[in-house]
Amino acid sequence: MSLSIFLQNIANGLSLGSLYALIAIGYTMVYGILRLINFAHGDIFMLSTYFVFYGILIFSLPWWLSFIIAIILTAFTGMLTERIAYRPLRKAPKISLLISAIGVSFFLENAGVVVFSGIPKSFARPELFDTMLIFKDIRISTINIVSFIISIIFLMALLYIVYKTKTGLAMRAISVDVETSKLMAIDVNKTISITFGIGSALAAVGGVLWALKYPQIFPFMGIIPGLKAFIAAVVGGIGNIPGAMLGGFILGLTEIMLVGFMPELSGYRDAFAFLILILILLFKPDGLLGKNVQEKV
């Protein structure tokens, strides 16, 4: 492999990794605050692409406006699922919450088939993103660069919210001790709702960028990216936000490198992500940046 192809693969890997990172944040934040693996997260990601699709097709909005609207709508959808499917189970055993999340996932996928139809739709990619940037002999598509930059901006914004604002402080407090958070007059329900909103908004950013990269959308498209982002969150240490980002980039880079170095194995790229999951669970079950947290009793 020549250096230029290697660099090209790095660029592709970073761009894919940044998308995994965006989606992984939602898993890790919700886990941090509710100890719930929100299996519906991948489907929330899927919904965002349809919001953009219909925004452009039916309401003939300019693409950038329909991106913004889709992100907002997705955030509200995420908050709505929490309100309907998770909040009533706040005092129930964790397993009920998990089953409810799987239920939401099935519901969204199948409602998607009914409402949007199961036939894949092609996503109109604005021309701006169709170009290639050429640096000497390295060719990188604009969308890869754009998605990397946009992801970094949103990830930075997220870190700012979590570590520098009052809302972020409340999130970090709740993730350690819900009862004492109430004694601090923190509105726990509101904070959990905001967490779902932020996680879903980031998934929507990931979704929109994903659809620009792979411009075909269908109701089950959230499953594999969702699972991989979940793996990324586990690799980084579930509950740990910088960990989810790191995990996302690691997963994206290794996946692209696998395909780049061993093209004959490229059919196994999805299986490869699970191999990483198994290895992490065997050798570092708390994840790369995770700490061993005692299960709350």
Added chain:
Amino acid sequence: MLRVENLHVHYGGIHALKGISLEVPEGKIITLIGANGAGKSTTLRTICGLVEKSDGKIFYRERDISSLDTRERTMEGLVMVPEGRRIFPNLTVYENLQLGSFMRTDEAGINKDLQWVYELFPILEERREQKAGTLSGGEQQMLAVGRALMSRPKLLLMDEPSLGLAPLLVKEIFEIIEEIKNQGTTILLIEQNAYAALNIADYAYVLETGKISMKGPGRDLLNNDEVRKAYLGG
């Protein structure tokens, strides 16, 4: 300031509180002493809404607060220092104090209270950027008290503030409690360290298996034979 009438609490099948009545007048330190499992913590947790009562009434500043949740009670100035300190170990000392003033918006007042807390506990200012989990037990207790003060309590509920502390620190914590009272905060204190608690209390209640078995001014109970036998080691 606080009046509890005929309070009953059931935990599953257990009748933890069997009709407790007590009163906390403004500006006083009232203590509730008793053995392990007598229901002291349950009483406090019910007053601040973390545990649901099955019967009885709680009046705070002449108002029945049954319909308020924990958050709303805290916002009304009914603030608890929970048992076992319960500081947030992953946050810095300063962030813990910030959480105490979470619902307040009066920046000037918050800063003033922060300075006061730093005056009471200079070690907290020194360690403000340190993760709270790295503090010693005594420092964590100071942080828990300081954090509660940042909520600007009208009535401070303290659950075993001396638990697990070295004797010298116990003395210090009790001095701080008196200082807080002198600044105008009413205190309801729960203690296993009956001697220290009765010494500073204006009035005290003895709790035995979910019932009040004795009450009286702190000094009187200190000299009461039964109390001496049961709680002060003869």
